[in-house]
Amino acid sequence: MSGQTASLLSVSGLRKSYGDRVVLDDVSLTVEPHDVICLIGSSGSGKSTLLRCLNLLEEIDDGIIAFESREISDPRVDPRAVRSRIGMVFQAYNLFPHLTVLDNCTLAPRRVHGVSRAEAESRALSLLERFGLAEHAAKHPDQMSGGQQQRAALVRALCTSPTLLLLDEITAALDPELVGEVLSIVRAEAEAGMTMVIATHEMAFARDVATSVCFLDRGRILEQGPPSQIFSSPTEERTRQFLRRVLPT
Amino acid sequence: MSDWSPSQHELDRRRVRSRLRTRSAAIATAMTVGVFVAIGFAVTQSPGWETVKENFLSWPDAKASFPDIRDAIWLNIKMFLIAEAFILVIAMLIAMARVSRSPWLMPLRVTAVVYTDVVRGIPTILLVYLFAFGMPALQLQGLSNSPFFWATAALIVSYSAYVAEVFRSGIESVHPSQWSSAQALGLSRGQALRHVIVPQAVRRVVPPLLNDFVSLQKDTALASAAGVFEAVATARDYTLYNFNFTPYLVVAGFFIAMTVPLARLCDWLTARMRRRELAGAL
Numbered sequence: 001m002s003g004q005t006a007s008l009l010s011v012s013g014l015r016k017s018y019g020d021r022v023v024l025d026d027v028s029l030t031v032e033p034h035d036v037i038c039l040i041g042s043s044g045s046g047k048s049t050l051l052r053c054l055n056l057l058e059e060i061d062d063g064i065i066a067f068e069s070r071e072i073s074d075p076r077v078d079p080r081a082v083r084s085r086i087g088m089v090f091q092a093y094n095l096f097p098h099l100t101v102l103d104n105c106t107l108a109p110r111r112v113h114g115v116s117r118a119e120a121e122s123r124a125l126s127l128l129e130r131f132g133l134a135e136h137a138a139k140h141p142d143q144m145s146g147g148q149q150q151r152a153a154l155v156r157a158l159c160t161s162p163t164l165l166l167l168d169e170i171t172a173a174l175d176p177e178l179v180g181e182v183l184s185i186v187r188a189e190a191e192a193g194m195t196m197v198i199a200t201h202e203m204a205f206a207r208d209v210a211t212s213v214c215f216l217d218r219g220r221i222l223e224q225g226p227p228s229q230i231f232s233s234p235t236e237e238r239t240r241q242f243l244r245r246v247l248p249t
Numbered sequence: 250m251s252d253w254s255p256s257q258h259e260l261d262r263r264r265v266r267s268r269l270r271t272r273s274a275a276i277a278t279a280m281t282v283g284v285f286v287a288i289g290f291a292v293t294q295s296p297g298w299e300t301v302k303e304n305f306l307s308w309p310d311a312k313a314s315f316p317d318i319r320d321a322i323w324l325n326i327k328m329f330l331i332a333e334a335f336i337l338v339i340a341m342l343i344a345m346a347r348v349s350r351s352p353w354l355m356p357l358r359v360t361a362v363v364y365t366d367v368v369r370g371i372p373t374i375l376l377v378y379l380f381a382f383g384m385p386a387l388q389l390q391g392l393s394n395s396p397f398f399w400a401t402a403a404l405i406v407s408y409s410a411y412v413a414e415v416f417r418s419g420i421e422s423v424h425p426s427q428w429s430s431a432q433a434l435g436l437s438r439g440q441a442l443r444h445v446i447v448p449q450a451v452r453r454v455v456p457p458l459l460n461d462f463v464s465l466q467k468d469t470a471l472a473s474a475a476g477v478f479e480a481v482a483t484a485r486d487y488t489l490y491n492f493n494f495t496p497y498l499v500v501a502g503f504f505i506a507m508t509v510p511l512a513r514l515c516d517w518l519t520a521r522m523r524r525r526e527l528a529g530a531l
Contacts (some may be wrong), residue, residue, distance in 0.1 A: 013256065025253075062259040075266045 007066075008033050008164060008195055009054065014063035016049055016219075017033055023049045025219040028099050031073050031164070031197060038206035038227070039199045041216035042242065047199035048091075050216070051166045054197065055088050059207045068163070085110050086232060087157035088166040091173055093149045101128070101152045102137040105159045122158070122208070127155045145180030145231035154185050165189070167198040215239045251336060259355070303527045304470045307495045314496035316485045323481040324501045325469040328401050329507075333462060333471075339410035347413070348420050362414070368410035374471050378405040383474030400472035408465050415457045419450030452522055459515040470504075480504075 017026040024046045031037055039047040052058045054065060056072060058080040067239040070081045093105050096217050105124035109115040115123075120152040131174050141149050150170055157165060166185065171179040181206050190196060190209045200206055206213055206227060213230040215223045215238075223236045231247070234240050255263070292298065346354065346361040368376075380403035385394040392398070421444050431441035473482035480503060484496035 015253065036347075061254075062255055064258060073262070075269055191449060 005102050007031060008035075008068060009197075010064075010066045012064050014050070014053060015061045016046075016053055016058060018062055023219050024060075027219070027221055027239065029214065029221065029224075031195060033195055034210045035195055036209050037039050038210040038213045038215055039197065040203065040206060040213060040242075045216040046219040048168050051168050051197060051199055053241075055086055055111065055166055056082055056109065061125070069213075083231065084108075084160065086166060087160060087162035089150070089153050089157050089168065090117070091169040093141070093146070093153045093155070095149055095153055097141050097206075100138050100140055101144070101229045102135065104141065105156045108156075108160050121221045124155065124159050127158055128152075131155055139197065145173045145178065147181050150174060150178075150182045151185055154182070156190070158189070165194055165196045167200070169199050169203055171200070176235055188248070201229070201246070203243075203248060211239060215242065215243070276296065305498055306492055309494040310487075310491060311499050312344045313491075314484065314499055317483050317487070318480050318496060318499050319502060321478065322480040322500075322507075324479040325466070325472075325476065326507065328397070328404070328469045328472060328477075332401050332408065332465060334406045336409045336412050336465070339409040341416055341447070343409065343413035344416035344420060345447075347383050347417050348442070350438060365410045365413055368406055368515040369414075369523050371378050371407070373404070373468055374474055376387065377471045377475050379385075379403070382405070396475040396477045397454060397472065400475045400477050403475075404465060404468060404471070408461060408468075414462050415461060416450065416452050417456035418457075420446055422453055423449050455515055458475050463513065465497070466503055466507055466511075471514075 007030050009029075011027060011029040012026055014027040015022070015027075016198045027046075027050060028067055029037070029050075032183070039050065041047055049058065053060050056077075060073055063073070067082060067086070071077070072079075072192070090147065095101070099107065102121060102124055106115075106117065106120040109120040109123070110117060124135065125137060128137050131150060131154070133151055133155065136144055136148060136152070141152065150173075154170070170186075171182050174182060179202065183202065186196070186198070186205075187209055198206075198210075208227075212224060213227045213228065213236070214221045215236070217238050223230060223234060223239050230239065231243065234243060292514045295301075305343055343361045343364065346357045346367075349358060379401050380399040381396045384392075384399050384402070393483070420442075427445055427449065428441060431445040436444065469479065470481040473485070478486075480500050482502045488494050
């Protein structure tokens with residue numbers, strides 16, 4: 001119905017409110033294949049809600065979301081078909097505690113994508129291997145450290161070979177030492193050409209991997225541009241104010 | 250925010266959403282009507298339907314037995330209300346005894362474990378027999394010998410064991426970090442239990458608790474076995490004199506009328522608690 005045919009994802013005029021509280025106001029965003037878009041901004045600026053809207057976890061109040069040239073904000077679209085092409089990782093890991101790491105990773109491939117058990121396990125194991133989690137495959141999530149759990153959650157999201165990966169402040173619950181091990185995976189995925197939209201508080205990381213940075217403030221994208229521009233010469237006063245507080249001087 | 254008005258696209262989408270909602274409502278209605286009509290048809294076409302109608306669905310018998318059953322059901326309600334109050338208190342005490350850690354309370358813990366194991370193992374109707382016929386034989390001073398008193402006591406004993414386990418599962422489902430943070434604030438284990446753990450536990454177990462209380466309401470009928478002339482006994486009395494079973498359906502109707510408001514009340518309470526705690530959260 002809308003959207004430029006080339007873009008992987010395009011959002012225009014997106015609005016979302018909870019009751020009287022407007023959380024997203026006229027948000028527009030375009031994601032091309034292999035883009036890494038970093039959403040920055042203070043807590044409550046709407047970063048997480050935007051990601052949840054992209055994955056159709058929230059019913060939007062206005063605007064259009066198009067994915068692979070098809071409007072997915074149309075109520076007639078089956079959200080499961082969309083979600084099976086989009087991966088998402090949450091701040092609190094959200095691994096299923098009653099399943100082993102391997103079973104966490106093979107659940108969706110087997111039940112949603114109809115992959116055989118052997119095939120799903122061999123793919124999961126090779127990904128776990130690549131991210132240094134091979135020896136933890138048989139463990140339950142609560143037996144692992146936060147960093148290991150978050151890496152496992154990333155593997156779980158990658159197991160379905162998504163075309164777009166949404167990361168919602170995935171290092172916010174980790175101590176600084178563990179942040180690096182998680183971000184190095186994201187960096188590797190970015191270099192491999194994975195398209196990602198990332199809500200993050202890690203400015204150094206955003207500067208490094210982002211192809212484009214969006215600064216959100218009170219539900220609006222106030223400023224968007226390549227990291228070199230946003231971090232060194234932001235045009236908006238509000239952006240400068242935010243960056244002064246979060247960037248080491 | 251006040252200058253926003255939905256775009257044409259959004260208006261179209263709302264129309265689609267409402268059309269989809271109407272469609273689901275239509276499917277739900279058609280399915281429900283279809284299934285119940287089919288069941289009704291199957292039942293009324295059965296070969297014995299005429300006999301059943303005569304023996305179980307006789308309007309004159311329903312009318313004739315109604316006043317007596319209505320008067321007798323008050324005995325069930327009274328028994329239920331008295332028993333429920335005692336059960337909640339006793340069950341909570343047993344559950345708290347079972348999760349206590351103090352070495353001084355070891356005998357209490359042992360008693361609580363044995364109590365739940367033994368009592369839950371005995372069929373409720375046996376407890377009613379044992380209490381109603383055995384206890385008066387002890388010739389205890391100062392206690393009533395009425396079947397109503399002992400039947401109610403039997404229900405209290407039986408159900409407090411079940412409900413204690415429900416409470417205990419609720420207490421154990423509260424995350425250990427809640428214990429830690431309560432103790433870190435300097436609360437004693439007892440205080441933590443009383444002010445932090447139990448309030449959260451009770452909320453979680455409202456649905457299984459309701460289950461047990463609905464079951465208790467129905468089990469007040471067991472008192473008829475001990476000679477209490479409550480609603481089921483009254484209905485049986487009528488059927489024995491008039492050779493018609495319709496009063497049983499009348500009693501069933503009364504029991505349903507008792508349990509449904511309780512179920513709705515619990516649903517409402519649970520929904521209200523959820524709304525308050527999750528207000529504004531995702």
